[in-house]
Amino acid sequence: MPLAILLSRVLDRGVVLTGDVVIGVAGIDLLYLGLDLVLASVESLERPSDMARLDGAVEADG
């Protein structure tokens, strides 16, 4: 699954039992920037070499 599509589903759709859900990924706050903008950034990082860099970067964040 392309990363942008994965993020848009897993972070923005699906059953919500509690209002206290994730509000950011990769250090970017979805609450303020909006999911579309995050996806815009992520879509440009979908090349394999960039993906490895992104995974490393956000792992370090996490």
Added chain:
Amino acid sequence: MGWYLYCIGPRGLRLPGTPGLDDAPLRLLPAGSVAACVSARQERPAPTVARVRRHHEVIRVATTAEITPLPVRFGQWFRFATTLREMLREGQDALERSLSEVRNAVEFTVRAWEAATGSAQPVAVAEGAATGERGTGTAFMRSLARLYGDERATRERGLQTAHELRQALLPLIRAERVEESERLPSASLARADRPLVCVTHLVAAEHARRYLDGVRRHGVARPALRLDVHGPYPPYSFVG
């Protein structure tokens, strides 16, 4: 010890044969007529791409020919199992309805694109220079009005595209979710093609092949459009 939630199924939900976030073992937490797939976790997980992928993988593996669990949005963590059980029991009727609606179903997303023409930005200076209106703001306002007109026309073409796609695939579609062009990711605007509409369809798993063939036939008959189809995926878009 808290609990991280991946998906919700009927009581017959089987434990997925894959690890959870950060390789934590999965467990089933029954509550009334439903069961939740969870893993023990001390605190709410920080979202990373690796964890988002693992969350999705658990849902994918939990889905079987007999049971389509309800995918849960990333990041839901409960300090106490009793709290989660209470929420599941309270929402049991709605959860059962959702389980029934997505039973043996998958979702596909079709993005429709058309070739972009002209600039997507108002160009006051260039137009003003050509018409002698430079500096008055009139050229800018005219180009802005044209831009809004273009956006409205794009939106209408997108909705028409969604309608035609629906008509072509109607016997195979259980439910539909349409995102208009103005809500699509802004990165798309930088591409040579312009996003028209994004349609997500809920389709019976047994009809997945026929659905894909139908989308391809629909696209071939409309060379001015490019249709990107993604799926099948768990029914994230139809359980919220």
